Amino acid sequence: MKTKTDAVLSAKSLKYFLQLIDSMSYTQASQILGITQPALTQQIKKIERAVGAPLFGQIGKKLYLTDAGTRMQTVANDLFNTVNTAVDEIQQNSDSKIGTISVGILESLESSVFEEFIIEFSKQYPDLKLNIWNSSRRELWNRLDKNEVDIVMLPLMGENISHWQSYNVRTLYEDELIYLSHHNLAGVQDEKQTITIADTLGHPLIQYPNDAYFAKKLASQYRMDNLIKPESDIYFSSPSQLMQFAEKTNYDTFVPKSVCMTHPDNKLNHYSLGDKLKIDTSIVFRNEKYQIPRIKNFIESFEKFLAKQSYFSRLEEKYKK
Known part of the structure; x- marks a missing residue:
C-alpha cells in the first residue's frame, strides 16, 4: 500500500524538483532533464499534493520558492547527501x-x-x-x-x-592567456617579450562571453590597471574558435597558451603579459x-x-x- 511518504520520497520526483529550483524555469528544467514540460509539472504536483502545500509561487513569469518549497529543498538535499555518503562509504572498501x-x-x-x-x-x-x-x-x-x-x-x-x-584542490599545471595580434605591439620584436594590458587597447578584439571564466579573468586585469575593458562585436566561448576567427579576420584575441600550442601553424603574433594572466588548471x-x-x-x-x-x-x- 502506497503512502504519502512513498509519493514524496520518489527519487525521480525529488530530482525533478531540485532541477526546477536550479533553473527556476519549467522550460529549461524539462530540457535539461530530457522530459516534456507536462511530465515535469506532473511530478511537481505529485509532491505538492502529498505535502498539502504549493512548493513554488509565481510573480509574472518568475518562479520563486514558497516556505514549503524551501523546507522540501532542505529535505531533498539531505536525503540525496545521505544516500551519496552511504554509497561512498560502502565503496571505500571496494x-x-x-x-x-x-x-x-x-x-x-x-x-x-x-x-x-x-x-x-x-x-x-x-x-x-x-x-x-x-x-x-x-x-x-x-x-x-x-x-x-x-x-x-x-x-x-x-x-x-x-x-x-x-x-x-590539486594544481595540475600553470597556464596563461596569450594575446594574439596582427600587430607589432609597442616595438616588441620577440614573442618571448611581454607587453602590458594597455598595449592591447585600440585594436579590434573578439572575446569570450561576459559570464565566461576567461572573460572575468581579463576584466579583472583591466580593472586592476585602471582601464576599461574593450567591448566586442563578436563572442565565442571556445578558445579554438576565437583563434581561428582572429586569424582569418583583422581581430585580435586572448587564448590560453595550451590552446596556442595545439595550433602550431597559427600566423598571429603571440604576446605574453608576464604574470598578469597566469591560470592554475586544477x-x-x-x-x-x-x-x-x-x-x-x-x-x-x-x-x-x-x-x-x-x-x-x-x-x-x-x-x-
Whole structure:
C-alpha cells in the first residue's frame, strides 16, 4: 500500500524538483532533464499534493520558492547527501580496479593531454567504467556540490565554494592567456617579450562571453590597471574558435597558451603579459572521495603521468610543426 511518504520520497520526483529550483524555469528544467514540460509539472504536483502545500509561487513569469518549497529543498538535499555518503562509504572498501569514476572537464579547456592519459589508464584498468563529460563552469560546481561527480578539472580564479574545507584542490599545471595580434605591439620584436594590458587597447578584439571564466579573468586585469575593458562585436566561448576567427579576420584575441600550442601553424603574433594572466588548471574533489581506492588511484595515476612528462612538454611533442 502506497503512502504519502512513498509519493514524496520518489527519487525521480525529488530530482525533478531540485532541477526546477536550479533553473527556476519549467522550460529549461524539462530540457535539461530530457522530459516534456507536462511530465515535469506532473511530478511537481505529485509532491505538492502529498505535502498539502504549493512548493513554488509565481510573480509574472518568475518562479520563486514558497516556505514549503524551501523546507522540501532542505529535505531533498539531505536525503540525496545521505544516500551519496552511504554509497561512498560502502565503496571505500571496494577494489581500485572496478567501479565507476565520473570526471567533469570545463568545456573550453584544452584536453588533449588528459585524453592521452585516459587512453593509457583505461588500457591499464579495463574493468573500470569512466564517465568523462565536458560542461560549463556553473554546471561543474553544481554537480560537485551535489556529489554527482567525483572529480572536476578546470582553471581556478578565487572560486567561492561553500564549505571549502570539504574539498581538495590539486594544481595540475600553470597556464596563461596569450594575446594574439596582427600587430607589432609597442616595438616588441620577440614573442618571448611581454607587453602590458594597455598595449592591447585600440585594436579590434573578439572575446569570450561576459559570464565566461576567461572573460572575468581579463576584466579583472583591466580593472586592476585602471582601464576599461574593450567591448566586442563578436563572442565565442571556445578558445579554438576565437583563434581561428582572429586569424582569418583583422581581430585580435586572448587564448590560453595550451590552446596556442595545439595550433602550431597559427600566423598571429603571440604576446605574453608576464604574470598578469597566469591560470592554475586544477582538479577538485571532495575529501572523502580520496578514501575510495579507485578514485585515489585515478588521481595519483594522473599526477604520476604529468610528473613523468609535463603537460606542456607533452603538448609540444604532440603538436610539433
